[in-house]
Amino acid sequence: MTEAVAPAVTPPPAGARHGAWPAFAGCLIAVFMQMIDVTIVNTALPSITADLGASAAQQLLVVTGYSLAFACTLLPAARLGAMFGRRWMFLGSVVAFTVASMWCGISGSAAELIAARVVQGVCGGAMAAQTIAILTASFPRSRHPLVFAVYGGTAGFAGMLGPIVGGALITANIAGSGWHSVFLINVPLGALAFALAFRWLHVGASGRRGGLDPAGVVLSTVSLFLLLSALASVQQDGWRPVPALGVLVALGIGVGFLVQQRCSTLEPLVRLALFEDRGFAVGSILVTLFFGLFTAFVFAISITLQDIVGFSPLRTGITMTPFALGAGAGALVSPWLVGRWGARALAVGIAWFGVCVAIGAGYLWWTGGTVDLRIALGPIFVAGIGVGVFGVQLPPMMLAGLSQRRMDDASGLLPTIEQVGNGLGLALLSAVFFRAHTLGGALAMFAAVAVLALAMGGLALALPSHERR
Structure with a gap:
């Protein structure tokens, strides 16, 4: 829906376009930090428990405290960024996130670590709430598919890399730092993100009036x-x-x-007029379904390979590595595919993933729960391609019909929808699969994932196409 309104984000000053990529690099480092901290702590949790004597409830809060604070901060932080300027809100959040990470790293008790993790989550949410508005204001629309491909690939890669980096840091035990290093690693990364953004980021404030x-x-x-x-x-x-x-x-x-x-x-936190745009309305449903589907799939396949197939955690990680590589390959080719075929590329991508999951379920049934990696690694890579094409190009497709002012409104709403999808996916997975660690339960879960992916492929065709031939 087109609106004759003044831009919501102050145009960058002359020459700022030349600094868009270094500023984008600063944003990507921030994305990497906030996403890796979702998963890196899982690897460090046993060491944290042994060192700080954390109870079972405290262990859970170390993990969920960050995620809850992150999700609850997104909407108000997006509004504050529109009021006071994306640049200063982002820079302040990077500094605060870095300081909170240092606090996590030097915590001396489980209660202190939980408090630090909550603060870290608030600061991470404040950073994330500015990112979409910064990206869409810094680059012309023709660059959005490429920019979102890099952005989505970085976020996904960071989430998958978290457990690996955590294990490597704890094993290395640099200067006797142990689990503390999984948080202290953010200090140099935060300093680099701040330096790049301070020098090159020039996105201004919204032209609107009104408070929080x-x-x-x-x-x-x-x-x-x-x-x-x-x-x-x-x-x-x-x-x-x-x-x-x-x-x-x-x-x-x-x-x-x-x-x-x-x-x-x-000024509302959620502008309901966003949903009058068909692309954003359909895209919101797809984002919720996709993040729920993807989260459930990753957890289900991890549990299946370890508890049913009998793989070690290391062998499970090796098995899933081609999936991550395939998703990266799909992300790289996705701008070209969407440029030629628009929404049909997304529909084929997620449907292709569904077909691969269905074939995988059939393979598990045929072999009685035995997996030969010589046969499976290739199809796992191919399945990842479909996820990469769909996942990284869905945001720019759903935002393509919005004015810059409406994109600014969506900056906090879109990651909030993603967080809700993650929570729903895990909860439904628990209801369907975690209560029955059997081959039959695994097959039922993968069949449900395949059916939902195929249905999402049909729904993706309802997205407005914006092919660039």
Whole structure:
């Protein structure tokens, strides 16, 4: 939907276009830090537990405290960035994230580490909330598919690399740092991200007036916190009455938040007019489904290979490496594919992944749960290609029909939708699969993933096509 409005983001000063790529590099380092910290701590958790004497509840909070704080910060931080300027909000968040990472690294107790992780999550969310607005304002629309391919590839690579880097750092035990190094590694990375952004990032503030909506902040934060914490509880203990009630309450508060946003006289955190654009509305459904699907698939295949097939963690990692490489290859070719075929490229990509998962399920059934890597590694690589094509090009496709002002509005909303999809995927996986670690349960899970992927392929055809022939 086209709007005759002034740009929401101050155009970059003369010559700033030449600095777009160095500024983008600073953003990518920030993305790498905030995403790797989601998974790197999992590898370090046994060492943290042994050193700090963390209880089971404290171990869970070390992991979920970051994710919850990250998700709940996105919407208000995006609004603050529009008010005070993406540049200064991003720079301040990078500094704060780096300091919080140092605090995590020098924590002397489990309670202190949990507090530091929550602060780190808030700062990571504040960084993430600015990124889409910065990218879309720094590059012309013709560059968006390429920029988002690099951005999405970096985020996905960081998430997959987290456990490997964590294990390497703990094994190396540099200067006796042990688990502390998994957090302290962010200090030099944060300094480099700040230096690049300070020199080259020139995205200004929104031209809008109005302050932060306190009622909207409270309602959105409470709703997201209840929803994601309840879904995390479901992941651990299954669908019991208390977390199920938490999900229902969170959804009720969420509906109240949307009503409040429509009626508020202040600048809203979520501009509902975004969903009047067909690409954004359909894309929001696809983003939620994709992040839920992908999270569930990665966890399910990890559990299947270790608990059913009998692979060691190392052999499981080796088995999944071609999938990551395939996703990277798909990300690289995705701008060209989308440029030629538009939304059809996304539809084929995710449907191709679904077909590969269905074939994999059939292979597991045929062999009775035995996997020959000489046969499996090639198809695993091919399956990753479809995920790479779909995942990295979905955001630019869903944003393609928006004005720059509307893209600015979507900067905090899009990663929030992704976080909700992650939580839903893990919770549904727990309900369907984690209660039955059997070959039949694995086959049922992969069949469900394949069917959902094929359905997403059909829905992707509803995205408006923007081919560039």
